[in-house]
Amino acid sequence: MLLSTLVGSIFYSLINLDTTAIAQTMISRPIVISPLIGAVIGLLNGDVVIGAKVGVIIGVLLEFFWISLLPLGSSVPPNATISSSVATVVVCYLSLGVQIEPYLITTGLVYGVCCGYVGGRTDTWLRALNAKLVKKAEPFVEKGELSVINRLNLQAIGVSILVNTLLCAALILTGITLLPAIIKCFPQEVLSALRSALWLFLLVCMGIALESFVTKKTIFYFGAMWVVGAVIISRL
Amino acid sequence: MNNSILWQIFWRSLFIQCVLNFDKMQNTGFATAMLPVIKRLFPDVEEQKKALLRNFEHFNTQPYMANLIIGLIAAKEEKFASSQDGKILDRHIGLPLLEDISHLKEITARSLAALGDTFFWGTWRPFISLVGIVIVASGIILKLTWLIGAGIAVFLIVYNLIPVIVRWYGLRLGYEKQEGIIEVILRVKPVIGRIIWWIQAISLTILACFGVFSSSQMLGALGGHGNLISYLLSGVIVIWVAVTLRRISISKVMMLVVIISVVQAYVW
Numbered sequence: 001m002l003l004s005t006l007v008g009s010i011f012y013s014l015i016n017l018d019t020t021a022i023a024q025t026m027i028s029r030p031i032v033i034s035p036l037i038g039a040v041i042g043l044l045n046g047d048v049v050i051g052a053k054v055g056v057i058i059g060v061l062l063e064f065f066w067i068s069l070l071p072l073g074s075s076v077p078p079n080a081t082i083s084s085s086v087a088t089v090v091v092c093y094l095s096l097g098v099q100i101e102p103y104l105i106t107t108g109l110v111y112g113v114c115c116g117y118v119g120g121r122t123d124t125w126l127r128a129l130n131a132k133l134v135k136k137a138e139p140f141v142e143k144g145e146l147s148v149i150n151r152l153n154l155q156a157i158g159v160s161i162l163v164n165t166l167l168c169a170a171l172i173l174t175g176i177t178l179l180p181a182i183i184k185c186f187p188q189e190v191l192s193a194l195r196s197a198l199w200l201f202l203l204v205c206m207g208i209a210l211e212s213f214v215t216k217k218t219i220f221y222f223g224a225m226w227v228v229g230a231v232i233i234s235r236l
Numbered sequence: 237m238n239n240s241i242l243w244q245i246f247w248r249s250l251f252i253q254c255v256l257n258f259d260k261m262q263n264t265g266f267a268t269a270m271l272p273v274i275k276r277l278f279p280d281v282e283e284q285k286k287a288l289l290r291n292f293e294h295f296n297t298q299p300y301m302a303n304l305i306i307g308l309i310a311a312k313e314e315k316f317a318s319s320q321d322g323k324i325l326d327r328h329i330g331l332p333l334l335e336d337i338s339h340l341k342e343i344t345a346r347s348l349a350a351l352g353d354t355f356f357w358g359t360w361r362p363f364i365s366l367v368g369i370v371i372v373a374s375g376i377i378l379k380l381t382w383l384i385g386a387g388i389a390v391f392l393i394v395y396n397l398i399p400v401i402v403r404w405y406g407l408r409l410g411y412e413k414q415e416g417i418i419e420v421i422l423r424v425k426p427v428i429g430r431i432i433w434w435i436q437a438i439s440l441t442i443l444a445c446f447g448v449f450s451s452s453q454m455l456g457a458l459g460g461h462g463n464l465i466s467y468l469l470s471g472v473i474v475i476w477v478a479v480t481l482r483r484i485s486i487s488k489v490m491m492l493v494v495i496i497s498v499v500q501a502y503v504w
Contacts, residue, residue, distance in 0.1 A: 023250040024299055026361070026395050031368050032388055056384055060372050065486070067365050070357045073296065073349070074258055113490060130257035134264060141267075141292050144285025146275065149267050156255040156264075193494075193501030199454045200493045203470055206447050207477020208486060212362045213439040214478055221437070223475060225444035230467035233452050 001093065001176060004041050008089035009168035011037055013161045016081045020071070020123070021160060030066060030084035034059030037085055041092040054092045054100055059084055061109060064205035066116070068212035076127065079119025082168055087112025090175035103194035107179055109201060115171045122167055130156055237273070237310060237411065244272040245306060246407055252302050261296035266306065273310045277317040287313065293338065297345040298352025300399045300406075304417055305344050307410025312337045340415065347421060351428065356399065359432045363439050364395040370446045377453050447474060 015036075018028040026032065035055035042051015066080035091108035095101070133155055140148040183191075214222055252265035270291045278284045291313075297305060316334065368391030375383030410417055451470040455462040477489060 020256055021251070021254045024253075024399070026392060029365065029391070031365065031372060031391055035384075035388065056372060056376060060369055060376070063365055064369055067362050067369075070353070072353050072357065074261070110490065110494065113487070117487065127257050130255045131259040134255060134257055134260060137264075138292075141288055142285070144281055144288055146271060146284065146288060149264060149271060149288075152264050153251055153254045153268060189501040190498055193497040196500070197493060197497035199451075200473070200497055201490075202450060202454060203447075203473045204477050204489055204493055206443060206474045207489075208481065209362065209366060209443055210440075210474055210478035211481045212358070213436045213443065215436075218436065218440055219475065219478070222440045222444055223471065225441055226448060226471035226474070227468065229445050229448035230464055230471065233448050234462070234464040234467060 001173075004044055004089060004093055005169050005172045005176070007044060008037055008041060008085060008172055009165045011040060012082060012085035012168045013164035016079075016164050017157065017160065019079070019081050021157060028081040030062035030080055031059045033081055034062065034084040034088045037088045038092055041089055045093075045096050047096065050095060050100065051092045054095055054105070055088050057100070057105060058088050058091060058108065058112070061105075061201065061205060062087065062112060064202070064209060065109075065113065067205075067209045076120055076124045078113075078116035079123055080116060082119035082164070082171070083112040083116030085168060086115040086171045086175060089172050090179060093176050094180060102198045103183070103191045106194040106197050106201065107183060108175075111175050111179060115175075118171065119167070122163065126160055126163060129159060133159075237276070237314065241272050241276060242407060242411070245269050245310065246303070246404055248272070249303050249306055249403065249407070252299050260292075260294045262299075262302065263292050263295050266295040266302070267291045269302075269306045270310065270313070273313055277313055283317075290334070290338065293341075295341065295345060297349040298356060300356055300402050301348040301352035302345075303403045303407040304348060304410040305341060307407040307412075308344065308414055308417060309337060309341055309410075311411045311414045312340065344418065344421075347418075351421065351425065355428055355432060359435050360398060361395065363435045364391055366439055366442055367391070367394070370442055373446070373450060377450070444471075447471065 012033070015028050015033050018025055035052055038051040038053070038055020038058070039048055040051070042048040042054075045051070062080065062084045066078070066083065069077040069080055071077055087108040090111060091100075091104055094104055094108075133152060137148050137152050186194075210222060248271065249265075249269040251268050252262050254268065255264035256262060257264075267288060270287075274284055274287045274291065278287050291309070295302075295305075316337070368387050371387030371390060372384050373387075375381065375385075375387060409420065413420060447470065448467055451467055452462040455466060480489065
């Protein structure tokens with residue numbers, strides 16, 4: 001458990017640098033990071049296929065869920081990377097040796113979404129910390145020390161890796177410890193509800209995606225396309 | 237400035253948001269990218285100090301578009317270094333060159349942020365995400381592993397094509413055209429508007445087709461029987477969520493989904 005947690009959190013904190021700090025190549029998006037983390041955790045626990053499978057399913061659903069996150073100006077959105085990393089590690093760990101249960105995935109997704117908001121708050125705090133680092137570096141800039149700029153970058157990267165590794169490890173450990181206990185308390189009805197909630201979750205994700213593309217005029221176009229598709233599928 | 241310096245700026249511009257902060261936003265990233273220029277143009281320590289200070293001011297724009305401004309400011313710094321008194325008037329707006337540099341930085345950053353946010357964050361990324369999701373999900377449903385890998389690869393490669401081109405050619409364009417980039421932005425704006433319209437139309441079509449297809453598959457997987465009514469009902473839920481999200485947050489919609497599922501499990 002500790003090894004999975006440690007590897008998952010270090011992997012997350014390194015790839016998370018892509019979200020804001022370095023390059024923004026989107027390797028930190030759930031659709032990429034979840035299958036990777038899933039495969040790594042699977043490899044550590046002797047079942048790469050199950051790990052990668054869980055990673056792909058969670059990655060697709062969370063990519064859909066966080067599709068419209070906009071990092072505009074000074075606004076800090078929830079962190080989709082921590083959301084998918086924690087959900088993948090927790091569900092992978094709980095699925096070891098058993099079948100991938102839909103209720104486990106739904107529970108993991110809900111927990112992952114909550115972690116996304118915690119990650120967003122941490123990002124806000126890190127930006128405030130960066131402001132302090134910049135303020136501290138100002139006298140050196142005024143003196144004309146060019147090396148202070150590179151030092152500032154390294155400091156910010158170091159702090160980000162450290163804070164995010166600790167946060168991710170704490171969230172994974174909490175998830176691995178708490179979720180099985182919570183699921184055990186659920187009656188059968190709730191477990192079957194969580195199973196069908198996966199379908200509703202997918203519809204909600206589509207609604208979120210629709211919201212990022214649609215305007216008042218084009219909503220009718222989307223509705224018409226859906227009706228045509230529904231008619232065709234129901235006749236096939 | 238030669239290609240080697242431009243490559244150094246390009247490489248360093250990838251760190252533009254490394255020390256992103258609420259006070260001065262991307263100021264450290266901007267100074268990081270400008271370091272090779274400062275070192276080359278101002279060998280005198282006193283001049284270096286002044287150059288570092290003026291490039292350490294507040295700066296905020298869309299990260300992929302920043303290189304246009306970095307190129308522009310590098311050209312202006314070069315002009316300033318060759319004039320050495322800083323009192324020459326700029327031919328475009330008649331301000332002294334140093335004031336002109338910070339004025340240009342401010343106005344171009346604002347307009348490029350608006351353009352970049354709308355295109356990259358608001359349209360391009362969600363569109364490529366959607367394409368990646370559809371390919372990967374089709375791979376899951378049809379049990380084709382290669383399709384899953386292809387979906388992830390398409391997402392990463394196709395997405396990054398435009399940002400890399402904009403970053404590299406933006407840097408060169410800013411450096412070569414200088415104030416001329418404002419005209420380029422004005423010329424490109426309506427074209428980007430049309431591209432956004434087309435991307436949105438294609439996205440809606442993909443989303444509707446994928447929505448109906450995945451609904452039918454999910455209903456089957458959950459042991460239900462898909463029929464026209466259930467597919468139409470799914471569409472109503474999707475549109476309801478999209479409309480509701482303008483008033484309530486995603487997390488509240490999620491809570492609602494869980495509550496509805498639990499109630500439904502107890503009632504039926």
